[in-house]
Amino acid sequence: MIRVAPGLRCLSLLGPRIWIRGYQTASPGLLPGDRKGNGLLNAVVKVFSTQSTPDFSMPWQNKPHEYTTGSGFISRTPVGLRILTNAHLVADTTFVQVRKHGNSERFEASVEALAHECDVAMLNVEDQKFWANSDPLVLADEIPQLQDNISVIGYPTGGENLSVTSGVVSRIEMQQYTHAATSLLAVQIDAAINSGNSGGPAVKDGWVYGIAFQNLAGADGIGFVIPTPVIHHFLDSVNSKSGYQRFCDLEVKCQDMENDHLREYYGMKAHDSGVLINKIAPLSSVSGLLKPGDVLISFDDVAIANDGTVDHPITGRINFQHLVSMKKVGEIAMLGAIRDGKKIKLTAAMAAPNYLVPVHSFDRDPRYFVMGGLVFTPLSQAFLQEYGEDWANSAPRRLVNTALYDLPKKNLKEAIVLADVLPHSITAGYQKLVDLRLLKFNGVEVQDLSHLVKLVQKSTGRFFRFELEDDREIVLLADKTRRASQSILRRYRIQAPQYAL
Incomplete structure (x- = not known):
């Protein structure tokens, strides 16, 4: 399991060959090297995103909405003209709008495809007026050379209008992508990349060589760009019959x-x-x-x-x-x-990696199971992040070690944690057992959350016995627990006892 490197942060506000894979070629009569001034800038858009993230400590509800802005650009993809931007800008989004350079009108957009591990998203706009006179930017088919001059175009903090900053390529190597803690190829540049630059194109001679996505907090002149081979991998996968496929790992x-x-x-x-x-x-x-x-x-x-x-x-x-x-x-x-x-x-x-504890849980509703005031949920890094940005030190050590080092097995697909004990007469005395992993139910090893739900529902014994780590256990009278469950749900305004699919 990969842990997020300290200092790296995403940047939403909070003569190469033409790519000739059948869908990414220059507009007739206009090569990227000929694009100057407005011909280049008009393809860059400002992205307005409203995000509502789940509360993993109370998985039946969401946190308040947050409003972020970033950048994107129009490009020709396997499915036609689309906007490319960062996944972290539209993760858990409820509403997205885009605005073209030099235009005051905002257009509603939808997320058509995204890959959190490489931090790339593809947006579409239904209103055809948005696409009028669009001249898409073209992705280069290779990575830039060291010391190449690169310009980053976008809408960083400090103003409303488009901004262009320039620098040189200083390093190209595997880097950790902070959005989903994946290690992939990245290009380091010394151009100023600030909050709001996320999703903007990194351009050389009119060609796009990458997408700005993060910088190194506390350091001047260290920004990172997603290179075109990673973007191509995403677009090729989106165009496949099976849809987006994750990046491979030998594990x-x-x-x-x-x-x-x-x-x-x-x-x-x-x-x-x-x-x-x-x-x-x-x-x-x-x-x-x-x-x-x-x-x-x-x-x-x-x-x-x-x-x-x-x-x-x-x-x-x-x-x-x-x-x-x-x-x-x-x-x-x-x-x-x-x-x-x-x-x-x-x-x-080759295959994508398997995780016992997911590194990210974006765009997925938290799964949980409430029985008699006991709240169970799969352990995830999103759950641990409820302890704060420094969760690796502030969250319970056993859970952190499980998240970082434990691996899934044939009969162990998820680590289930007792997330909360809702106060009630039948749970009295068990409040101190929160944040412990559930190992067995009535003597049977629990494989995942769905398995736990089935075990509880099919139980015919007099007692519910939950065996936890640290040699702890919870025992409840089965009939009394079933009868009390509905009133507990109403008392704590929980709409459903489970979301375990």
Whole structure:
């Protein structure tokens, strides 16, 4: 599980080749390099978003609405002209409007597709008047070079009109995307990127090389851009029959092999290089193929160095996980490894990672189950964030460790937590047991929330017995608990006893 790096923050207010994949080409007679002045700026829009996030401490209700603004731009996508922006700008949104540069009228927009892990969203506007005279920006088919000059266009704080800032590309590497704590390729630039720039295009010679999305808090001149390979991955997936597919991950824990003694122990020759596989997630796509103690030496025939990097034509070296993340779900990858001193070749169908505790819960209603005043919900990082921004230190340590380090298994799909004990005569004495994980119900291990609901509903015994971590337990008389449940729901204004689908 990846934890959000301190300091990084999203930025909503709170001569390259033409991409010729069939839908992203320049307008007839107008190459991106020819776009100057208003011809470029007219494709940039201001985004107005109203967001209402769930209250995971009381999962049957939402928090008050918040109003944010950011940026976006018109581009041609597999499904026609659309607006590209950041997912964090329209996450949990209830109402979105957009306004074109030089226009006073706002138009209602809808979120047509979004991917939280790469922080990209695609918006549509039904009113055709909005699209009149639109000249879409064109995505470059490659990442920029180091020291290339880049301009970021958007609507940052400090004014109402469009703003253009310029800088150079200073670094290209895997970075943590703070919105959903995913590690993907990112471009670092020294142009001023401030709140409100989120979703704006990063442009060079009229071509879009990325989308502004976050900066490093407390540091001047460190902003980050989502590069076009990541955006292409999103758009290609949106255009597929199965819809958006997440980014792939091997779900393995690796160790560098830079120590000669370690290399010799695992049978590596002087010319061999790779990384040691320490641990494999039980539900990983390579579980049963790779084994702990294997040395992964190549991915799709690209050699992996002892520090876990591979050759890259622009950055020089980059972590091999970049190659993994760019694979499509279900796509076959070739893995080279050393096992017991012998080289082997393996093939694996790539898959998105599995989480016992979800990193994000955007655009999903919280799931919960209330029985006799006991409130159960799946543990998520969104739940832990109710303890504040520093939840990794302020939330209960057991739950934090579960969120960061525990993995799902065949018979353990979710970690269920006792989120609250609503005061009532039948729950008297149990209030101190909140924030403990539920392990068993009537002696049966609980796999997920739906499993818990079924166990309770089918129970015919005299007692409900909930076994919690830390060797604690709750016992309730089944019939009395059932009779009291409806009055408890009415007392606490809970509309339904469960949302567990």
